[in-house]
Amino acid sequence: MAIPIPEFKVLLYGPGLPAVGRQARARFEGSVLTLIAPRTMVMVAVRDISLATGGYDGRQWTVRWKAREGDYSALLQGDEALQAFIAAAPREIGAQLRRSRASHKRNTRPWRAGLALLLLALGWLLALGLLAHFRN
Numbered sequence: 001m002a003i004p005i006p007e008f009k010v011l012l013y014g015p016g017l018p019a020v021g022r023q024a025r026a027r028f029e030g031s032v033l034t035l036i037a038p039r040t041m042v043m044v045a046v047r048d049i050s051l052a053t054g055g056y057d058g059r060q061w062t063v064r065w066k067a068r069e070g071d072y073s074a075l076l077q078g079d080e081a082l083q084a085f086i087a088a089a090p091r092e093i094g095a096q097l098r099r100s101r102a103s104h105k106r107n108t109r110p111w112r113a114g115l116a117l118l119l120l121a122l123g124w125l126l127a128l129g130l131l132a133h134f135r136n
Contacts, residue, residue, distance in 0.1 A: 005029065008084040010063070012037055014072035026063075026074060028088050033063070035074060042072065046093045061085075 005028070011021040012035055024037035033049060035042045044065045054062040054073070061082045063074045076082045 006084060006088045008081040008088070009077045010035060010074035010081065011077060012040065012042070012072070012074050014042070014067075015070035021075065024074065026085070028090060031090050031092065042067075044072070046090055049093070 007025045007027045010024050010026045012024040013021045017040065022037045022040060024035045024040070026033060026035045028034075028046070031046050033044050033046055035044075044067070049063050049065045052062055052064060054060060054075070061076045063076065063085070065072050076085055
């Protein structure tokens with residue numbers, strides 16, 4: 001009996017694929033990342049992939065690589081997919097992926113805190129403006 005290989009969901013983009021992407025399942029097989037979708041199978045060496053933020057609002061994680069036919073990317077669908085991707089990655093790239101994720105978390109925290117403070121200040125200004133308006 002074979003041990004099942006962990007898989008995760010991705011939205012695959014690349015040459016010959018629809019502009020909106022194609023739902024796919026991805027898994028590591030040794031030092032190769034294999035992506036399987038209807039009528040499509042892509043295999044890439046883990047040394048050729050990189051992890052970056054992207055997607056609609058820039059907060060999703062994408063796996064990117066270059067092939068002879070063009071650039072590919074796979075949008076990891078949800079935080080669970082990112083965690084599964086990093087956990088399943090071979091040792092040779094797993095540490096690099098964990099560092100990328102940790103670095104991104106450190107870089108986004110100050111921005112989020114600043115935005116929260118700005119929104120709080122704007123809320124107080126709005127409340128004071130409404131109070132002044134209805135007092136007159």
